[in-house]
Amino acid sequence: MGLIWWQSYMAIFALCAFKTTCLDTFIAAVYEHAVIIHPEHLRPFSQEEALNLMNKNMDILEQAIISAAKQGAHIIVTPEYGISGFISNRLKIYPFLEDVPHPMVNWTPCTDHNRFGNTPVQGRLSCMARNNSIYVVANMVDRKTCDPTVSKCPSNGYYQYNTNVVYDSEGKLVARYYKEDQFDTPFETELVTFDTTFGKFGILTGFDILFHDPAVTLVEKLKVDTIVLPVAWMNNLPYLYPTAFHAAWAMGMRVNLLVANIHNTVSQMTGSGIYAPDSPKVYYMDMNSENGTLLLSQLDSHPKLSPPVNWSSYANSIEPFSTEQEEFKASILFDKFTFKELINDTGNYTVCQNTLCCYLSYKMSEKRTDEVYVLGAFDGLHIAEGEYYIQICTLLKCLTTMLETCGRPVENASTVFDMFSLSGTFDSQHVFPEMLLSGLQIAPGEFEVLNDGRIVNENGTSGPVLMVTLFGRQYEKNKPTNASIDLGSALLMRIITMVFVLYSSIW
Template identity: 60%
Template sequence: MLPSQPLLHAAVFALAVLQALASDTFIAAVYEHAVILPDVTDEPVSPDDALALMNKNMDVLEGAIKEAAQQGAHIIVTPEDGIYGWHFTREAIYPYLEDIPDPAANWIPCTDPTRFAPAPVQERLSCMARNNSIYVVANMGDKKLCNSSDPGCPSDGRYQYNTDVVFDPEGKLVARYHKYNLFMSETQFNYPKEPEAVTFETPFGKFGIFTCFDILFHEPAVVLVSELQVDTVLFPTAWMNVLPFLTAIEFHSAWAIGMGVNFLAANTHYTSISMTGSGIYAPDGARTYYYNMKNEDGRLLIAELDSHPRLSPASPPAVSWSSYASSVERFSPNDHDFSGLIFHDQFTFTELTKPEGNLTVCQKDLCCHLSYKMAGKQEDEVYVLGAFDGLHVVEGQYYLQICTLLKCKSTDLNTCGQPVETAQTKFEMFSLSGTFGTNYVFPEVLYSGVQLAPGEFEVLRDGRLKSKHGTSKPLITATLFGRLYEKDLPHPLRTSS
């Protein structure tokens, strides 16, 4: 039966609306900030001294915000700890904290600074947003008084939170997020009693926000995407790079691909503790990124993104991560499997002894399959296929399933798994897959010099991570990084070692 004219018109109109949504874009900015740090002290400084240091950092951030706005950016993300740094005791950070109200208060600090307790940081951030007509995302400290009627109240009578704030282009506070998964050294902060899933609507999509270590856990990171359906994630971070799987640009771009969202990651820049790596990532790869261990310069990044990436024609298909790997026979049996450590995890490895071939390596429930062809194997370089299926227990606890093709540090197989930054071997092709017990798998490809490979690989619906046309640069690693959240320990046991 043919549809009636009104129905036909409605269908055409609905399609037009969807197409309009799908073509909507916005300009995103992130700023990697070389933070000006306070002197290390156990004794609290005066509030004036604390504000003076924060204003020095906000002077730099304001310059980046102005420049981003002049280049048409609609939103800018600045880093975790970007206003006052780190290495604080609980007492020493107190002068840097402000009471941050619930955004439901409908507050514009820039125009009404005295409505709540003294809030010079919030006032200044609000004015930066308002004066430049841009959403500003920043990380600061929140304090909340409590008393003995609250059984969880700390002995000093206050909660202290690592907090992200978002101000809209009018300067209004529209989001406040308290970090849930504190990293092991963050003893100056408390975590909220319940994880907060913070979202807010913009003219260019639904946004969610979380901080640094949160990305490795189900709450709130996965909840925001899988249940609340955000389009874009905002991610202030102070990320210390760990090769071969957990450099900032590598893991954050992989998370965006695996979760199918835009991801705006602003890192601090402090090379002495391996902090660098910011980026603007889409579900089909990095739009722009920055990784620089050679100097102490900050960097502003700007790129265009789809407002609703799930509706974009370029949106990657849903992946059945174990489909291919479960359907194939094990490739040639290995007589030479061996063990090695990657970031304290005991992997099972097998060496790529020939210039091309098919290999399988297994550990527990995970079997990893690799088909490959090298574009001229270097005699002094060794590559392995590795598998890990287990609980990671150093610097946090979380359950992993990982399949990896990676370069060893030297020809000595005992070095396989140690950090490597350069390589000389290119691959004409690789195809990596695994029998994952999870839908949460993050595909990573890292080239020599710690560089990403946007547009040079794809994930097929059956779970294979494949090179498209060979690698344009020598390969450090191609990895499928899987997370089995249901095997994690309960919070907060998992966030400390």
């Protein structure tokens, strides 16, 4: 650990000494891109057609990069699949591939475009960074030759990787990260960082953020200040809703997080943001527009961190609240929760499942007869987008007054809470606090996380509440599995979710 820290310190010191003084703050940008998808995307493409499509997307990304640079941004993050669009078939994706070398080769594609063969995408991205003096994070697809006679080598003789690339403000390739996904998986989970004069950055893609490696290791062992996260993230209510979950993750991991999502309302993909450990700085979620959006905000290069939270301290110190309310079971994203209905406008409730007990104290402004709220607990293996163990305590509005609808997607509510306090006997210290208000709005500054593990609101909510959740991850229980959902599974999950929404609407 000491050697890693020293090497990182010396690298940043040398970078600052060579370029300029280190910056205490920087301006970050993320671009939510309404990706252009070819109307005949299900058929194979020629290389010329593939490049034409990618150039159309890069035309849009370039304008966002120019705009961000003019507004003083030091770095911009663009989405997963933001250049190629969605192509899940490895044969059809082949015309979109380029060979992305290791950054150790010291290469600036903008000024040396023929060094590694035909690399028009990398050349253009490099020039966007160089011409605008800004770091550019983008997602593309890499290819690496291999011997087809070797057992792990695909039959076409290429490994194909979903890849993030980073170019510095001079256009030099400084980072390359392979996501584990539907094409080929790196032999070892990659831990990729890059140093700047405004902090140390780590790279993830999509659902990587849900797993210990690489996400937690980047923060806790490699000590990054900021995570960049290109995603194609679906709006999975309630607790995997992108803006709410990403804000919670930044707070729980005590790190800056830059998230750029695809904007595709047909697939219910939207939700980008710039998040700091203390609060979301700026975020965007809009299912009524078909346009992309550029977000900018100033961040601390090295976030000022509050003391770590002991997430089970309070819950382990009290006796269970005594209520005669009966428990019932219902599913959220295929997880079977244990629930109790909140039957009065004020109360204290306990719900337990396995080793997790959740404690809620609350007061509603009014107990409405047309809305039902519940306290729920889940402690077990989640299997909806990869397999991983979770512990969740949640205060949740049900879709209708029928208890069997609890856990189905809900977007609007009418009940305001004068106060709430939610906590749980979590086995892990990796817990992420979330809150959603009516209209799917996150609530910066409307709750406080106490050092003893309670998420509280003492002054009343500004709007009706959809959800308050403590999302805990039990990394030590993980089964060996790919760190990320593949696109095919993602689209299947989107279809299933949309069926849930359609089914729910008939109630």
